[in-house]
Amino acid sequence: MRTTALVTVARYLLLDRVTYVVLPWAWGAFGFAIDVVILRLTPAGDTGQRWVGGLAAVFIVVFSAGVQTVARALPFALTLGVSRRTYYLGACALALAMAACFGLVVTLGQAVERATGGWGLHMAFFRVPYVLAGPWYMSWLTATTAFALLFVYGMWHGLVYRRAGMTGTTIFGGAQLTALALAAVIATWAHGWTSIGHFFTTITVAGATGVLAILVAVMFAGGFATIRRLTV
Amino acid sequence: MTPAISVAGLGRRYRDHQALADVTFDIGTPSVTGLVGRNGAGKTTLMRILAGQEFTTSGRVHVFGSTPLENDAVLRRMLLVREDQAYLDLRVRHAVRAASLVYPNWDAGLADTLLDAYELPQARPIKKLSRGMRTALGITVGLAARAELTLFDEPYAGLDAVARTLFYDQLLADYTAHPRCIVLSTHLIDEAAELLDRVLVLDRGRLVLDAATDDLRGTATTVTGPSHSVQRFVAGRTTLSLHTMGGQARAVMAGRLDERDRELAGHLHLRLEGLTLQQLAVHAAEHHDAPGHHGPSARPTTAKAS
Numbered sequence: 001m002r003t004t005a006l007v008t009v010a011r012y013l014l015l016d017r018v019t020y021v022v023l024p025w026a027w028g029a030f031g032f033a034i035d036v037v038i039l040r041l042t043p044a045g046d047t048g049q050r051w052v053g054g055l056a057a058v059f060i061v062v063f064s065a066g067v068q069t070v071a072r073a074l075p076f077a078l079t080l081g082v083s084r085r086t087y088y089l090g091a092c093a094l095a096l097a098m099a100a101c102f103g104l105v106v107t108l109g110q111a112v113e114r115a116t117g118g119w120g121l122h123m124a125f126f127r128v129p130y131v132l133a134g135p136w137y138m139s140w141l142t143a144t145t146a147f148a149l150l151f152v153y154g155m156w157h158g159l160v161y162r163r164a165g166m167t168g169t170t171i172f173g174g175a176q177l178t179a180l181a182l183a184a185v186i187a188t189w190a191h192g193w194t195s196i197g198h199f200f201t202t203i204t205v206a207g208a209t210g211v212l213a214i215l216v217a218v219m220f221a222g223g224f225a226t227i228r229r230l231t232v
Numbered sequence: 233m234t235p236a237i238s239v240a241g242l243g244r245r246y247r248d249h250q251a252l253a254d255v256t257f258d259i260g261t262p263s264v265t266g267l268v269g270r271n272g273a274g275k276t277t278l279m280r281i282l283a284g285q286e287f288t289t290s291g292r293v294h295v296f297g298s299t300p301l302e303n304d305a306v307l308r309r310m311l312l313v314r315e316d317q318a319y320l321d322l323r324v325r326h327a328v329r330a331a332s333l334v335y336p337n338w339d340a341g342l343a344d345t346l347l348d349a350y351e352l353p354q355a356r357p358i359k360k361l362s363r364g365m366r367t368a369l370g371i372t373v374g375l376a377a378r379a380e381l382t383l384f385d386e387p388y389a390g391l392d393a394v395a396r397t398l399f400y401d402q403l404l405a406d407y408t409a410h411p412r413c414i415v416l417s418t419h420l421i422d423e424a425a426e427l428l429d430r431v432l433v434l435d436r437g438r439l440v441l442d443a444a445t446d447d448l449r450g451t452a453t454t455v456t457g458p459s460h461s462v463q464r465f466v467a468g469r470t471t472l473s474l475h476t477m478g479g480q481a482r483a484v485m486a487g488r489l490d491e492r493d494r495e496l497a498g499h500l501h502l503r504l505e506g507l508t509l510q511q512l513a514v515h516a517a518e519h520h521d522a523p524g525h526h527g528p529s530a531r532p533t534t535a536k537a538s
Binding site: 011 | 286302304309377379
């Protein structure tokens with residue numbers, strides 16, 4: 001497979017810059033504004049930092065961009081003679097590049113946030129306790145992995161929707177919840193909750209990023225298996 | 233020479249529906265081929281399989297000598313524009329730009345000419361285009377891409393007569409300047425008859441006619457006139473259909489006519505009309521032993537460019 005083919009797919013997708021570049025950060029800016037308003041209206045507590053969750057909007061929009069990458073943009077790409085495999089790998093390459101850039105934005109945002117005393121409000125918009133609060137390179141790596149995970153997870157959902165419609169997507173979502181419920185039942189039977197709690201309280205940020213990376217690989221493989229027999 | 237398309241024993245089954253069954257044909261390049269059939273005959277399924285968008289249940293499909301499924305080397309040389317074509321949820325200029333990214337022979341000048349001719353505003357969101365305008369966008373992409381194999385699935389859907397004529401003229405002009413392999417699926421075969429080198433007719437998933445258009449013309453004739461005269465004229469000939477109403481009759485007769493036949497028809501006060509390609513296609517679908525069909529009454533034909 002030629003690298004240029006993957007680049008062509010990425011350029012094809014980036015024709016829709018609103019979805020891939022503007023919307024995530026427009027929603028991020030909206031979340032930022034809401035957080036500023038809320039912090040101005042509510043009294044500051046005793047804690048040094050005031051944690052807010054507006055950054056989650058960017059991650060949610062990245063998930064949605066992953067869904068749209070296959071739900072809306074895939075059929076015309078196949079019309080133009082792009083194979084499923086090339087399209088998927090090109091879209092994943094774009095996801096990775098986008099995630100790295102978005103991770104950089106988060107890291108730069110953290111630097112500005114620290115330099116301005118949390119935007120003058122002690123606000124931690126770009127920082128998340130324990131997860132995105134370490135050195136810049138770790139924050140960048142964790143944010144990049146999280147963005148990539150949500151994009152690829154969104155693509156897998158979009159592919160399932162393309163192949164099996166709303167019914168299939170519902171079953172897919174239900175199956176994931178069932179798997180989680182089964183895992184919880186097994187953990188209960190095996191008296192494993194203490195170990196699980198210990199795992200989550202002792203895991204380092206690097207370890208958590210590693211877990212996210214494993215999930216990215218699982219989602220990537222799931223999406224690849226789903227697109228192989230997809231028809232448009 | 234390797235044909236552009238080579239299909240052998242192709243079948244596609246969807247649970248209880250056999251969409252395609254034992255379809256076999258070759259198409260050479262350069263050529264313009266018409267794919268004809270009623271709704272549900274299997275035309276779109278066949279085109280999707282050729283473009284690697286659909287899977288086969290049985291048989292072999294080769295495009296440029298290799299299977300097209302997930303084959304980038306083959307797929308990048310072809311393009312399928314469908315009647316229900318889905319586009320990016322963007323503007324006209326983005327769809328055109330997307331195609332220009334993929335096809336090395338993309339002709340931006342031709343694309344601009346066609347967009348102007350079809351009065352397609354480049355800044356208009358695609359979802360706000362009328363059906364005819366979406367079709368025109370598909371034609372623009374299909375022609376300007378100059379793909380070595382271009383598949384048009386019902387390229388005239390929603391187009392008025394003027395726009396259709398424009399399409400035929402542009403197709404002919406561009407094909408003459410840049411010969412390549414073009415396959416059109418259509419219901420309006422007579423309108424496109426002058427363009428076509430060859431006709432394939434599908435009926436309920438089976439290929440019932442595969443013939444060069446030059447070979448087909450004049451192979452069947454409608455004879456109309458007094459009932460007894462018609463019956464006398466067609467006696468001993470292969471008759472595809474015969475309808476009588478009162479003292480008048482109308483017969484469709486296979487085989488070419490010579491001067492003596494025409495003299496006899498004049499003497500019997502009969503009117504003779506050659507069947508159009510459309511009528512031949514309908515007869516082929518209804519009577520699988522029609523002229524040009526792979527049957528004992530007709531010689532199997534292959535595209536002249538094969």
